[in-house]
Amino acid sequence: MxxxxxxxxxxxxxxxxxxxxxxxxxxxxxxMKADGTIxxxxxxxxxxxxxxxxxxxxxxxxxxxxxxxxxxxxxxxAACGILREALMCGADKAYLLTDRKAAGSDTLATxxxxxxxxxxxxxxxxxxxxxxxxxxxxxxxxQIAEKLDCAAVTxxxxxxxxxxxxxxxxxxxxxxxxxxVHLPALFTVSEAFGELRPAVVKRAMKYKKAKxxxxxxxxxxxxxxxxxxxxxxxxxxxxxxxxxxxxxxxVSNIISxxxxxxxxxxxxxxxxxxxxxxxxxxADHTIG
Amino acid sequence: MTDRTKGEVWVFAEQEDxxxxxxxxxxxxxxxxxxxxxxxxxxxxxxxSGVESLAVGLFEHGADTVRLVDDPELxxxxxxxxxxxxxxxxxxxxxxxxxxxxxxxGRDLAPAVASALRCGLTADCTDLRIGDYSDPKTKNADxxxxxxxxxxxxxxxxxxxxxxxxxxxxxxxxxxATVREGVMKPLDRVSGRGGTLVRHPSRLExxxxxxxxxxxxxxxxSVDLKGSPIIVAGGAGMGxxxxxxxxxxxxxxxxxxAAVGASRAAVDLGYCEHDRQIGQTGQTVRPRLFxxxxxxxxxxxxxxxxxxxxxxxxxxxxxxxxxxxxxYGIVGDANEIVPKMIRxxxxxxx
Numbered sequence: 001m002x003x004x005x006x007x008x009x010x011x012x013x014x015x016x017x018x019x020x021x022x023x024x025x026x027x028x029x030x031x032m033k034a035d036g037t038i039x040x041x042x043x044x045x046x047x048x049x050x051x052x053x054x055x056x057x058x059x060x061x062x063x064x065x066x067x068x069x070x071x072x073x074x075x076x077x078a079a080c081g082i083l084r085e086a087l088m089c090g091a092d093k094a095y096l097l098t099d100r101k102a103a104g105s106d107t108l109a110t111x112x113x114x115x116x117x118x119x120x121x122x123x124x125x126x127x128x129x130x131x132x133x134x135x136x137x138x139x140x141x142x143q144i145a146e147k148l149d150c151a152a153v154t155x156x157x158x159x160x161x162x163x164x165x166x167x168x169x170x171x172x173x174x175x176x177x178x179x180x181v182h183l184p185a186l187f188t189v190s191e192a193f194g195e196l197r198p199a200v201v202k203r204a205m206k207y208k209k210a211k212x213x214x215x216x217x218x219x220x221x222x223x224x225x226x227x228x229x230x231x232x233x234x235x236x237x238x239x240x241x242x243x244x245x246x247x248x249x250x251v252s253n254i255i256s257x258x259x260x261x262x263x264x265x266x267x268x269x270x271x272x273x274x275x276x277x278x279x280x281x282x283a284d285h286t287i288g
Numbered sequence: 289m290t291d292r293t294k295g296e297v298w299v300f301a302e303q304e305d306x307x308x309x310x311x312x313x314x315x316x317x318x319x320x321x322x323x324x325x326x327x328x329x330x331x332x333x334x335x336x337s338g339v340e341s342l343a344v345g346l347f348e349h350g351a352d353t354v355r356l357v358d359d360p361e362l363x364x365x366x367x368x369x370x371x372x373x374x375x376x377x378x379x380x381x382x383x384x385x386x387x388x389x390x391x392x393x394g395r396d397l398a399p400a401v402a403s404a405l406r407c408g409l410t411a412d413c414t415d416l417r418i419g420d421y422s423d424p425k426t427k428n429a430d431x432x433x434x435x436x437x438x439x440x441x442x443x444x445x446x447x448x449x450x451x452x453x454x455x456x457x458x459x460x461x462x463x464x465a466t467v468r469e470g471v472m473k474p475l476d477r478v479s480g481r482g483g484t485l486v487r488h489p490s491r492l493e494x495x496x497x498x499x500x501x502x503x504x505x506x507x508x509x510s511v512d513l514k515g516s517p518i519i520v521a522g523g524a525g526m527g528x529x530x531x532x533x534x535x536x537x538x539x540x541x542x543x544x545x546a547a548v549g550a551s552r553a554a555v556d557l558g559y560c561e562h563d564r565q566i567g568q569t570g571q572t573v574r575p576r577l578f579x580x581x582x583x584x585x586x587x588x589x590x591x592x593x594x595x596x597x598x599x600x601x602x603x604x605x606x607x608x609x610x611x612x613x614x615x616y617g618i619v620g621d622a623n624e625i626v627p628k629m630i631r632x633x634x635x636x637x638x
Contacts, residue, residue, distance in 0.1 A: 024447050111403060134447060136568070137411035138395050142367070143403035151498035152367045154396045167502070172365075173392035174304065175506035182498040244425075248408035248460035252421050252441060254453045264601070264611055269620030271628050277600070277616060278632040286577050286598055287518065287542055288636065 006162045011066025012183075014058035015123040017114055017144070018051040018071050018086060020079040021134040047082040050129030052196035054189040057159060058127045059090045059197065065161045067124070068092045072117050074102060074110065077214035083227050087207035088199035095228040096212045102232060104244035107135075111143030113242055116235040119148060125166070126186040130155060141188035151185035157192045292461055293438060295384030296353070297323040300374075300397070301332040301346055302389055304365070308342050310514065311389030313349045313474035315467060318416055320350040320475060322385060325418045326438060331355050333377065333386075335370060337363035340485070347483040350475045354483060355381070359490035364501045365393050369492060371400040376491040378405060383462050385440050387416065390466040398466050408457030410442035410465045414572075414591070417441045421456045439463065449568045449591040470514040470572040471595075511563045516547035517576040521566055521593070522622070524553035525582020525603060531623050532559035535581060538626050541633045549573065549593075551583045567592035579629075581622035585610030602626075 022043035058069045071086040073079045074097040083094035097117050105113065118126055126148070128141035138154075145152030157176065158169035166181045171192060212227035213220045220226050232242050240246060267273045282288040299315035301308060316332060323330035331353040332346040343354040357373050374397065378386065386401075388394035390412045402409035419441045426434040436458040442465045446453045457463045513519060520539045526532040532554060539546040549566045550559060566573055567589035578596035583589060585601075585608055593599070594613040601614035602622045611617045618625055 022447075024450070106408065107399070108403065108406065108408065111399075135411075136446070137399075139399035139402070139409060139411055142396055142399040145367075146371065146400040146403035152396070152400065153499070154367075155392060171392065172504070175504060177501060177505075178503040180500045180502055185498065248406070249410065249455050249457050250421070250423065250425075252454040252456045254446075254451050256451050264614040264617040267600075267616050267618045269618050269625060271631075273618070274625060274628040275632040275635070277618075278629065278636055281577065281598070282636050287633070 006160075007065035008161075008163050011068075012061055012124040012161060013068045013121065014061060014070065014125040014127060015118050015121050016051070016055045016058045016069060016071045016086070016091070016127045017118065017140070018055065018073050018082055018129070019048045019132050020045050020073065020075055020082045021048045021132050022046075024133050045078065045081070047085055048129050048132045050131060050190055051082075052129070053191055053193045054127035054129045054187075055086055055089065055091065056194055056196045057156065057187065057189050058125065061125060061159065061161065062090070070095065070121055070123070072097060072114070074098070074105075074114060074117075077212060080210075080212050080215055080227055083212075084207050084210050085199070087210055088204040089197055090200065090203070093228065094210070095230055096214065097230050097235070098212075098214060099232040099242075101237075101239055101242045104247060105242065106247035106249045107137055107139040107143060108248060109242055109244075109246035111140045111147060112246060113232060113235070113237050114140065115144045115147035116232075116237045117230060118144060120230075120235055124183045124185075126150070126184070128186065128188050130188045130190040138188070141186060145186035148184070148186065151181045151183075152188075153179060153181055153185060154188045155192075156187040156189045159187070292382065292384055293326070294328060295382050295462070296329050296331045297326065298331050298333055298355075298383040298386040298462075299351075300386065300388040300394065301334045301342070301351075301354075302391060302393055303334070303336050303339055303342060304393075306336070306339055306342070308345055309389065309391065310474075311391055311394070311467070311469050312346070314469070314472040315387055315389060316346065316350040317474045318467065318472040319385075319387060322416060322418055322440070323352075326384070328384070329353055331383070333357070333374065335362050335373060335490075337361075343483075343485050345477075348477045348479060348481045352483050354485050355488055356485060357488050357490050359492060361492050361497070362490060364504070365397075366497060366499050366501065367396050367400055368497050368499065369490075369495070370397050371404060372492060372495050373490045374401050375404045377488055378462060380488075386462045386464045388464075388466045390468045394466045398464060402464050405460075405462070407460040407462060407464060408455075410444055410455040410457070413442050413444045413465045413467045414452075414471050415443040416465060416467065417443075421458055423458060440465065445568065445591050449588045468572050470574065511547065511561075513547050513549050513564065513566065513571050513573050516545060516573070518542050518546035518579075519549045519566075519573055519575045519577070519593075519596075520546060520579045520581065521549035521551065521583060522554050522559065522581045523551035523583030523589075524557060525584070525622055526554065526559060527582070527623065529557075529559045534623070534626050538579070538630055541630045551586070551589045553586075554583075580610050580614070581626060583610055584608040585613070
């Protein structure tokens, strides 16, 4: 830390909530089941794009002001893939929150469970992606902040530290806003913040071997290569607020988007064709 | 609360700098329909500082009641202050439905309110209706599914727009949703239509708000596609930024009220700025006329424009999905068709 730094001794401890999601940009006919639901297994599982930006935000704070970066994901053991990715890019510690009790959680239950997990680390800063591409709700971040009763700064585009405060720039749709925020604080980060740095080669070689007990016959690895594994009981989450039991919303019905159409009027790609189309639109006052 | 089905329908009347956002009127239009269906009053919740005069516009667009929370602490939107006041108001009055715009403010506020009230929230709805929900997990004494009558059916696209899910929140009321901008229709303004103004305290005394807003810089050139009756939109098929720029000529030929939009692919290719993007992660539009140029029509894009009254699709690929929502289709290169169209319009006008 040089003298001009406006951080504080010891830096800042960050927790980043990340999620493994099906790559919904790759949904094609083969990924749709006959009943109109999505066959998640047919889609590649990826590190949610905006959660990568959230990790980048935490790593930049660590680079400049010191401290630690811890990543947490809630999901099945397969989600350890993105924890390893995060370790390769510079995260210090990774935790898998996996528990049957968490199954079927909507945003309210998810934010409750994650808030209990985050609280365990007593972070100064919490980062979440703005939203996940499988749900696009953007609800979990603000809901974690409400449960932690800390400041929530959504749509983060820039961040500076100043002692026990953060000075955050956020997109407010109609412009940008600069806020002075007392720590601890939670930030939701969108693609506008910046892309996640690539993995460091040395770290990639090392952390590709990192594993959670769930991937290793229940046995924790030694030292740095251990991905921590926690359950709802470990974080003191009440069962009735987790999973389906803790989720007030129900899916009543799902339909796949089937475009009826095909009955358009075919206009020849000629001067005459286009002229007749324009004439028709003028005649019915659509234009002119 | 006695009978929860008698609770009001609420819309959050969003304002910035003392001006109501367009979404507030869109929400009132849908809120009116829901409230009439349920036979309950429609209330707009108006929060801010010195904003009482905005109540008139809310009455004229359909509100029976305006619930005003006016406090200097609420002058600029801050998550915790608005959340706290809103939560206290919901607890006191007990509405059965609360809807917010899926704007930057609404998507910040609604989740925090729902979290504090421990109720459900459905994001980015494209339709809301009142209907019944048969709950397969909760059985009656005779083993039949429990029927929840007159609940809010909340429709939203999910999985990148590939499915439409209907979500309900049958037990933990209020039922809450955010609604996409540009999807619901405002009612025509009825000049002189009045209602009841009720003032409520903010209850912010002693509440520590951890955020201080230092500065706000508004963007001046923000593009509002929603208000345009005619939209010319381009996609990757335009081929270059220079070609894309020709779409502005077409818009100009169509008159001053025509605007230029884009698909995500065109934005990603740098043909234009993100504020022109139409679709799931951009704006939702439904103009009188939508001219689609070189857009193949990913479902994420189509959900943002398929409600347009008339759609002309121009694409070299006759199998492009965009033709499935088109009323007029031209199989050809938009770069050749657009100049033809400009000429035809000029001849017609001249």
